[in-house]
Amino acid sequence: MTELETNRLKINEIDQQIAKLFEQRMDAAKVIALYKKQYGLQIFDPVREQEVVKKELELIQNPDYKAYYLEFIHDLMDVSKKYQSFIVQGSRVAYCGIEGAWANIAAKRIFPGGNIISYPSFADAYDAVIKGECDFAVLPVENSFAGDVSQVFDLMHKGPLHVNGMYNLLISQALLGVKGAKLSDVKKVVSHQQAIDQCMEFIQKHKLEAVSAVNTAIAAREVANANDKSVAAIGSTDSAELYGLEVLDPAINQNAMNTTRFAVFSTIMNKDFKAQDKCVFQLMFTVKNIPGSLATAVKAFGDAGFNLRSLRSRPIKDIPWQYYFYVEGEGSLFSENGDKLMASLKESCEEVKILGHYSGEKNI
DSSP states (O other): OOHHHHHHHHHHHHHHHHHHHHHHHHHHHHHHHHHHHHHTOOSOOHHHHHHHHHHHHTTOOOGGGHHHHHHHHHHHHHHHHHHHHHHHTTOEEEEESOTTSHHHHHHHHHSTTSEEEEESSHHHHHHHHHTTSOSEEEEEEEETTTEEOHHHHHHHHHSOOEEEEEEEEEOOOEEEEOTTOOGGGOOEEEEOHHHHHHTHHHHHHTTOEEEEOSOHHHHHHHHHHHTOTTEEEEEOHHHHHHHTOEEEESOOOSOTTOEEEEEEEESSOOOOOOTTSOOEEEEEEEEOSSTTHHHHHHHHHHHTTOEEEEEEEEEOTTSTTOEEEEEEEESOSSSHHHHHHHHHHHHHEEEEEEEEEESOOEEO
């Protein structure tokens, strides 16, 4: 047998081993995909993928092979992601608005193979998950410029759903006009109030009348139907393509880093975090009406070893001058330290509600 034939046989034997290992790898990928489907987690995690690739490359001893192995491992990961996406497909995802709205864009990026379903309000989208009409809801909770989305915070306080992921979407608000319109023709703009707030500097500079709409995509549709050159919408460039409008200016928000945080809500809370894991929790509480109760509650987090990233208050709608407090912190509440924290909070709080856990925010 020649050296060529010997090495061809060796490759055949190795390929047989690779095929068996490939099936084992895909079996493991399937379990991970089912886990992600259960909790509404995104298939692609770029940070995790970079960490895996770095560790994999360290296994290759021959420097001549590293570049080829890098290509090989990326291809293998792409195949795995395609298979996971196939498994996750069919998830029903609620959002508020219509196609082209920022929430619609966020939902499609988080669930690229999902069945994205429109609802007329935040409450309707939230209730769709409670009723079982949808598996998840994607709702905005905060904008870096305009602040909290108060209606969603109130739903989080009163409702039973949990947050299993938080995603950041960079928002670039565009000025959208009808065919043939120019910026000089526009006298009035229509959009969601938050989008108007984000673009107020542009609106005031051009002395435009601003009219609030339910959301940015509905505003775009209304402008398209009116076919009036003097009226423009503020929204995404996706909306321009969907409703036959022209982009008169692609970026009119005054803050180039304008970002909206979207939360994924589901009926199940992800508790699969250990004490040493890097995760984020969300929690709401109300304090007892005794001196120092709020200070005691806030101090409890540090005493239990948790770092608070955010603390804010919201009025309780049906009880005048009463407030609930919303916190975001780092660490797992389902740990020894978490038990210590919850025991301390119960001493100074009337109500304590764990909203959710997730492995950190991701950009989409």
